[in-house]
Amino acid sequence: MEAEKLKSEIIRLKKEKNAVILGHYYQRDEIQDLSDYIGDSLALAQMAQQCNNDIIVFCGVHFMAETAKILNPSCKVLLPDITATCSLAESCKGEDFARFKAQHPDHMVISYVNCSAEIKALSDLICTSGNAEKLVRSLPEDQKIIFAPDKNLGGYINSVTGRHMLLWDGVCMVHDAMRAETVMKLKLEHPDAVVIAHPECNGALLKVADFIGSTKAMLTYIEKSGKKKFIVATETGILYEMRKNNPDKEFITVTAKEGCNCADCSYMKQNTLEKLYTCLRDETPEIVMDADTIEKAKLPIIRMLDLSKQLGIIK
Ligand code: 13P
Numbered sequence: 001m002e003a004e005k006l007k008s009e010i011i012r013l014k015k016e017k018n019a020v021i022l023g024h025y026y027q028r029d030e031i032q033d034l035s036d037y038i039g040d041s042l043a044l045a046q047m048a049q050q051c052n053n054d055i056i057v058f059c060g061v062h063f064m065a066e067t068a069k070i071l072n073p074s075c076k077v078l079l080p081d082i083t084a085t086c087s088l089a090e091s092c093k094g095e096d097f098a099r100f101k102a103q104h105p106d107h108m109v110i111s112y113v114n115c116s117a118e119i120k121a122l123s124d125l126i127c128t129s130g131n132a133e134k135l136v137r138s139l140p141e142d143q144k145i146i147f148a149p150d151k152n153l154g155g156y157i158n159s160v161t162g163r164h165m166l167l168w169d170g171v172c173m174v175h176d177a178m179r180a181e182t183v184m185k186l187k188l189e190h191p192d193a194v195v196i197a198h199p200e201c202n203g204a205l206l207k208v209a210d211f212i213g214s215t216k217a218m219l220t221y222i223e224k225s226g227k228k229k230f231i232v233a234t235e236t237g238i239l240y241e242m243r244k245n246n247p248d249k250e251f252i253t254v255t256a257k258e259g260c261n262c263a264d265c266s267y268m269k270q271n272t273l274e275k276l277y278t279c280l281r282d283e284t285p286e287i288v289m290d291a292d293t294i295e296k297a298k299l300p301i302i303r304m305l306d307l308s309k310q311l312g313i314i315k
């Protein structure tokens, strides 16, 4: 089926089935266009919790769709490509993490939302890149903390808060692959540009960034900035929203690999128009979870949302 027909069929099926499409900023442009809500993982988790549709089609990766199911278990949650995972989630397996946790019984566990429900169920508090720093700062200074699974995000928070959180050895394969040298070369070519980076980037790159923040924080920063040129160290999908909101500004991508001019997350790009259409039509692949995991994983997510409201991060 050609693209225009696929789009009209998706819109028709969505209405017919009382479905909502939630799309992450890293999705393909055409999927972002069809999404009822586009957002970062924190905003999409909130949206999933609040919506009263019969079906959520989550255009993102597996852990995001799982989070939607945990927060809205009576809703049918579909993920166009069920194999769309994340290198961070894959780096942290339940059995290994339970062993690590048992070795540090006096530590509380904060897990980045980019992890499986199994890891969430082993955690005390979940965070996203949009709230991690403030959540950690809100805890007593002598509180011992394990931070999983992103050592770059955890290391960044340690550096700005002066904490000594124990870090799980996981990375985002896209952000970690971006090099500080690439940024320095771009800075020489564009001396008037501001460097903005996601905290999943490695420490060396973050050192040469002018602004560090989550996808949403970067969007807000660009909109408020008087500058006209930005070197962007994050996944390429976000450039669609950046360009749409700021047609007068220029964006330069920090490539993740030599000889490639993008920084695409291959997992995020697994969802296609075709898969979105068949998923809505056939109501599969569906996120199916047992009630016990949902209950256990829900607690630290609700704690995150409550604390984020208390701290004024979200409404
Ligand atoms: P956000 O929490 O900023 O949406 O990022 C999610 C993600 O997967 C980053 O790589």
Ligand code: SF4
Pocket: 061, 085, 086, 087, 088, 114, 172, 173, 174, 175, 200, 235, 265, 266, 267, 268
């Ligand atoms: Fe995971 Fe990185 Fe892809 Fe985000 S960009 S989904 S952290 S692999």
